[in-house]
Amino acid sequence: MSKFLFTDNDWTFPRLDAVTEAIAVIAAEELHLDTYPNQLEVISAEQMLDAYASIGLPVYYAHWSFGKQRAIESGQYRRGEMGLAYELVINSDPCISYLMEENTMTMQTLVIAHAAFGHNAFFKNNAFFRQWTDAEGIIDYLAFAQRYIAQCEERFGMDAVTDVLDAAHAISRNGIDRARRPRQLSAREEEQRWQERERYLEQQVLEIWRTLPPAHTPSTHSPDIFPSEPQENLLYFIEKNAPHLEGWKREILRIVRKITQYLYPQGQTKIMNEGFACFVHYHIMHSLHAKGLLTDGTLLEFYASHTAVVMQPDFDDRRYSGLNPYALGFAIFQDIKRICVAPTEEDRRWFSFAGDPDWLQHIHFAMREFRDESFVLQYLSPKVMRDLHLFSLHNAVDEATYRVSAIHDDAGYQHLREALAQQIADSSRPPDIQVISVDRWGDRQLRLKQMDQQALDLEEAQKTLGYIQELWGYDVHLDIEDQTLTVPQPRPDDEP
């Protein structure tokens, strides 16, 4: 009697159960993974497209942009330009993983190892997720958001709600406190109460503003600067300080802000998250095979999928579309293990932990304490750079050619590492635009300033400014290095 969990490739619910159990043993005993309880849900391709359209969230409020996303993706899917992911996993407690019904049993095994244990452990342990997201409450909050927005549509009309959501989405990427971490989860309810109080105070302020005679005091004499420090969280600032915004609109801004914040760590840890999940499934699949639970055929099928997932096309390949986070993340995590188990002279020069036989501890440390930018800066080794044949290209606007600034050699390793970390940081961070002043005693105009030096897409910025102005209710200006952007024509006022 063989011990194989399955020999043919059709999945059944009992098999899923047995496989999950076997994986759980390996995850706990060999990898010491600490995970949320798992909830595995089998879904169809149509449902997967649905999930795609709402950023993978199981419950989401309705908005036309999600319909657009779905139209684009289902078109690509139907034309065969895009395959669907085998799985989708949600950072919640219990951790929800979606398994596609089309998957073979081998794929389901891989997916359970990857998502239900790899991603799950990452969600539960990575410092970023721990500090920024509330896995326990998210599903309830999403359901609340969906209900609330549906109610608003009923009361105030679909168009009014859409307008607010459009505006909120436009600045959602600038709706995150990057410098200041949100409060700890234990203080969640406390925070809520505190915000209630704050909102009440804002309303009081509003009343006082109303009684002031308009524009009697010239703005140049304004004695105070408000806000006292520049504010990076535009959504939060508008939610709390917009002079005439109705309560329900503020609540919608808050919902968009909360959900954006919940999703924020995912954008910051894409390489690590996927890399770690790949590392976990790779270990688990081999371990299952070593224990005699998987057939050789299953292992071969696994290799085929695995290599397809972690493949990095060269820059001049037709399939190239940027660095593959699966490939890079997996390579680095595998490399951490190699540096511990079989270090070279070079590794010893680069990494203080080289040769420490307790590789699992270092894997866990890397998984817990970093995000993509710092992870690359800390762990991208010369070996991985050589394997991927990395090189960096510099573009100067006024030159006719690109210049190769570094390649994978001794002179280039350090530069490559830093350039890549910078590149990751830039791509995962929106332009730094902050509120610098509100003319509280004059025309109430809102002044924004771009704080970084990156070139801004001006046309886009102007349109976005239009949305901000819609929410703010008064003129909005954006200072960029040498010019000031304004909204060209004042949009027709929302008020009746």
Next chain:
Amino acid sequence: MSTIIDRRSSGTRSTSNQERLQRRVRARLKSAVEKMARSGSIEDLANADQPISIPTRDLHEPNFRRDFSDSSWERVLPGNKEYQRGDEINKPEGGGAGQGREGSPDGLGDDEVAIVLSADEFLDLLFDGLALPNLRKTAQGDVQAEQWRRAGFIKDGSPSRMHVGRTMRAARARRLALRAGKRRELQELEEARSKLQEEISTRIARKEDVSLEQERLKILDEQISILARKIKAIPFIDEADLRFAHIDQQPHPITNAVMFCVMDVSGSMGEKEKDLAKRFFLLLYLFLHRHYQAVQIVFIKHHSTATECTEQAFFGAREGGGTLVSPAIMLTEDIMTKRFPPDRWNVYVAQVSDGDNYFADNTVVAEHLHQLLPRLRNLFYLEVNRENESDLLQLYDGIAEDYPELITARASAQEDIYPLFRTLFSSEEIPSHV
């Protein structure tokens, strides 16, 4: 520790987003639909599940983002083969920051979103704001048919409608009710009788007098036999038990419509005229279909004589000869009376002609129209491809002054049909002539 749930049966949840998306681009969808109605092929129009592509700029979602085209950057790339530090590489033509994707087989580029409308959504957009001019009649309820409907059970009716089950149920209930009391009484009497008999036998044993008891026994026996007869006399089935299924006449509005397509197929009607006619008929058909459960179509072609024919023959045939309109009107009237009596059908007539008619025939036409029109919902007369109004059109216009059911129009190009259709049916006012 882990739960497995089968979620496949819960279906998709994208409808509400889809709805909002369509709402957002409604104006654009509408103009695309209208363009199809004006110049697209008739097949497209008839089975409208073609995706409509909407440029993404209509659905643009702006935010603050970087502009890489006009700034310096440094980028790390994989797969170096021969480059050394300091190598210079020519920039590709046209900036090259973005990688364009080639158009896909269905002609959609990156900057377009395909929206697939269901047939209903398509027609909603196509006929947005349009209404049938004569529909008010139905609202007032003047055209209603009677229909037999089941209406419970009654105690009286013809034997053929007797409901056996119900009848037997009633009979059994009656029997039970009538018997129960008597049975109880009978039982008591029998108990009393057996007691008496016992007493008699003990008295006999003690050699006592039993004449009184014998007397009582006789009375009891008589009472018992009377009761037994009474119980037996309860009929198995009684007239009161009979139940009959009842049917009743109930009024209900007529939801079927018939559309007569009448077309001149004489030599003067060419391919182009027929295409105009076809487009007009199709739009009218789709429009009627939105109002009625089922729409029947009768094709009548005519030159100097009129015949009913199939759709293929209708649009395909080209026959010579002169033109007489009155036979077509008469045939329509005839078929309507025989097969589609107006008290049971909503009758619409759509007539397309180039206006040629023998002058002498016009009076005959007028005469028959006067008979026909009051029995119709509408008669649409479309005159195609003529520079000036024909005598026939003038005749129709004259009649239309008395009969609002008659609606006339002229068109000379394919693109005219849909706008014409919109003016004919725009719900603000009901024009009798355009």
